[in-house]
Amino acid sequence: MRSKVAHGVLRAVDCTAARDVPGVVGAWSAADLPDLPPVPYTLLAGLSTEEAVAGREWSALVKDRVRYPGEALAVVLGEDRYRAEDGVAEVTATIDPLPAVVTPSAALKDSVRLFDGMSNVVLRGEAGEPVDPAVWEGAAAVVEATYRQQLLMPSPMECRTVLAVPDGDRLTVWSGHQMPHRLRRELAALLGWSADRIRVVVPDTGGAFGSKSAAFPEFVAVAHLAVKLGRPVRWIEDRLESMLVATRGRGQDQRVRLAADADGRLLAYELSIDADVGAYPHLGAGLPMQTAWMAAGAYTTPHVHATLRSVLTNTMVTYPYRGAGRPEAAIAIERTMDLLARRLGMDPVELRRRNFIPPDAFPYETPVGRVYDSGNYAAALDLALETLDHDRWRAEQARRRTDPDALPLGIGISCYVERSGGEAGGLHEFGSLQVTEDGRITARCGAAPSGQGHETVFPALVAKFLGVPEAQVRLIEGDTDEQPEGLGSFASRSAQVDGALFQHLANLLIEEARTRAAGLWELPVDQVAWTDGSVHTAHNGSALMDLGELVKHTGPLRIEDRFETGQAFPFGAHAAVTEVDPDLGLVNILQLVTVDDCGVILNPAVVRGQAYGSALQGIGQALYEGMQFDDDGVPHVASGFLDYLLPTFTEVPPIEAKDTHTPSPNSPLGAKGAGESGCIGTPAAIANAVADALPAVDPELLQMPLTPDRILRALRASTHEEDVR
The missing domain is CATH 3.30.365.10 (Aldehyde oxidase/xanthine dehydrogenase, molybdopterin binding domain)
Structure with a gap:
């Protein structure tokens, strides 16, 4: 039984009527289960910190305060799901609503605090050194921008699942999970058992994308009740439930500043991140540091400084989602490279080539502390442009700009570097x-x-x-x-x-x-x-x-x-051609080229499938996907995927997936990760292509997802400014 409000004080939960429903085995609120353990927090790969979690308990069932819509108030067990649903309908709850904050900018004011007497900022981070003001003052060109990386839902084909079966002094748990040994360890700690008393089995699972690697509130309740009752307990998340309370991805407000000399040589880059980490800091407070650590991108920028504030909001927790911090970094630097090229009157391709880390510079330590293992960024970009037939599209763009009846056409590129394998201690x-x-x-x-x-x-x-x-x-x-x-x-x-x-x-x-x-x-x-x-x-x-x-x-x-093994740093170059209908605000991708380098390819068919799949998710972020909220903080998901749009087969553009091969010296096979490339490289390429098609539009108005409404608003704003001038 889930809260229908995003934020409020819980006064009472009454499960009495639910227990009388035929086929209901039991119904409990937090008050009925005083020994129900809280949700564990994780220090794995710096996802959270003890300081961030201290004083901010995440109860498996709400004890006193609702902090995100759909947070569980009671759990009902039935002989089957239908009887359990009938029981849930009989549970009543009294909640005094409180104002809700669903963006970092609103939460930073601390006028609405998720935990009394405690700031909504749970973690501050930094990578690199502050840039001397003289660098900005002496630069020939400085561009600044703000970007909103919207909250996304990972949307795996199969939602979360868990089945706990007690057998004597052991508990067997089946779950679609990415880290079975972590789940075993966390459940053992929650139950106060030794790990050898728990067996976790992960059968074939229909997708995860980062969203299935924790012990969630529902998992805690299922394991606790299975042991308490001595019988199997199962929870299978349905799609609407998943859209309401499964983990989110991305969710950053970014401010950037980029400087170059008159020849287009980069001088300095600053990235400030206000990250939405959801209502509890247990799973992802430190995750946005991945963005800070990858801020430098593919370039030899001498000075790079990234700062971070992880902020609590009245939303379900933000957690790793395919790319996990690296798409946010790539989008910020790659969109800003195009802004700088426009300011300098330079070809965006040439600006990138002029600043690439050269192949003979590896291993290369960036100003934000990453040590890239190997790379040939220019080769990936050259192959992308050749595959795209870049010159032909530029000629077509020039023709359309002289034809008043032709739709505007734009070409966008995005060069990225990412980290694969994990962090130190988890490789x-x-x-x-x-x-x-x-x-x-x-x-x-x-x-x-x-x-x-x-x-x-x-x-x-x-x-x-x-x-x-x-x-x-x-x-x-x-x-x-x-x-x-x-x-x-x-x-x-x-x-x-x-x-x-x-x-x-x-x-x-x-x-x-x-x-x-x-x-x-x-x-x-x-x-x-x-x-x-x-x-x-x-x-x-x-x-x-x-x-x-x-x-x-x-x-x-x-x-x-x-x-x-050691860390590896896959890379690539993606290129997109889009046309924009200025009357309808529709964006049509005419061609998408992905060139990715994952070192030595072990299975070409699998790598190709990963490239296509992640590119489709990148298209989703660029054009379709994004959490929308009512004024009271409740998300628009009542109609399922009619409210949260995913690209379907009819939205798939022509995609050409290519690859280059730069082996990693940090792994004996020379292989690097291949699974996240499209999520990282594709969004900025599409956004840059749309901005290139609409040169009179302020690029800051072109925030993802680039829906028809946003395109039309940006066009109207630019027309108004022109009329004023």
């Missing part, structure tokens, strides 16, 4: 390879599947490393009983980290097989070789034995280990 993974007497190999790792193609990529890698047929290898992941330790799947880490782990394990297995064979044949190890899944004598190959036979003679063979 490792655990796994094992086990061989049975029939020669079959079972590969295990701490990853979790949500549609990335692990079942295709990982067995193929193991087979390649060992020289055996792919059909001989089976993958097991997402099960904490099968793999006792693990981190999970997030931050575009699967190929880069887990792939390298399997290479490492394969090498260990080969060495163990050679050692066993040497003992069996009474030979020195250096006289035993490995070829295509078999050991043999090194000189004449007179003795030959495959893995299955070796296990039969020497006993069970299992290799397990922990392996760590």
Whole structure:
């Protein structure tokens, strides 16, 4: 039973009538469950801090104050969902509404405080050093702008799920989750159990995009009640529920300043971020630091300074969403590069080329502290322009500008750098390879599947490393009983980290097989070789034995280990051509080109699928998606995806996905993450193309999503200014 208001004081919750509904097993408010644990906070990869959380408890059921619309007031258990829904309809609650703040700018005033006596600013951060005022004063050109990165919903195909089944002194939990070992650890802490009493299983999952890697309030309630009642308890989120209370992504107000000399050489860049982190700082207060750390982009700007304020608002929590801070950084710098090019009267392509970090400068430490591993940014941009046929479109643009009946056409580019693999302390993974007497190999790792193609990529890698047929290898992941330790799947880490782990394990297995064979044949190890899944004598190959036979003679063979890689920095260049209907405000993407570099590509089909999928989500941010709120802070989601628009098949433009290949020296495979490229590179390319099509319009009025209403408002504002002049 969820709150219908965004902010208010909870006076009473009455579950009495719900308990009388046939088929209802029980109904509880927070007062009925005094031992219900609160939602845990996470320090993983700097997502939050103890200081941010202190004094700001997030109760699984509201105790005294509602802080976001849809926050759970009571939980009703039924024999099936229908009876539980009937029970919810009988729960009554009394809430005294309070004013709601749903943007950082409103929350920063602290006139409405989410926690009494405490500021809405829960974290301040900084990357780089403040820029000397003399740099700005001596610059030939300085541009300033503000951008709003709207709140987005990750919108996976499958919403959140959890099923908890008690069995004796153990609890088995099934969930569509990105980090099963983290979920096991957090549930164990909540229940006061040792971790070995909990098993978490992640079956095939229909998408995640970052939104399924925490222990949410509903998970806490489900696990607690399953143990309390000694029976299975299940919660499956429906779509409207997900749109109301699942995590959000993005949500930043940004102020930028960029300076250059007369030749277009960048001198300094400032980025100020006011980040909407939702009603509780438990999951993502530190997440916007990813934007600050990637502020420099692909350029050799000598001075870069980024500052951050993480601000509480009366919305569901902001959390990692595909790209997680890097799209916000790329959009800010890439839109501003176009503003600077316009100010200097310079081609946006030339401005970028003039300031790229050159290939021979890697590893390259940026002024905000990132150390880029490798890159060839100019090559990616050149391929994007060639694929787009940039000169032809520029000629068409010039023609249209002389034709009063032609729709305005614009060309936009966006060059990005992102971080993949995770942060220091989280760049490792655990796994094992086990061989049975029939020669079959079972590969295990701490990853979790949500549609990335692990079942295709990982067995193929193991087979390649060992020289055996792919059909001989089976993958097991997402099960904490099968793999006792693990981190999970997030931050575009699967190929880069887990792939390298399997290479490492394969090498260990080969060495163990050679050692066993040497003992069996009474030979020195250096006289035993490995070829295509078999050991043999090194000189004449007179003795030959495959893995299955070796296990039969020497006993069970299992290799397990922990392996760590370094950070990697994928990059790319995206280009878009758009036309804008000035009468209807409609934006039509005529062509979209994505060129991404994820180092060594392990499976071209999977990488291509990731490029298309993330590009579609980038189109969604640029043109369609964004949370809208009533004056009282309640989001417009009553009609589902009629209120929150996603690009469908009919909105998919022609997309050409290309790639360049710059291996990472920080991972043995040379692979970098490939899963987030389109979300990072595509939005700014489209926004820049729309601004290029409407040169008389103030670019700051062209805030995403570029809906017809916003386009028309921007056009009317520019017409009014022209009339005044």
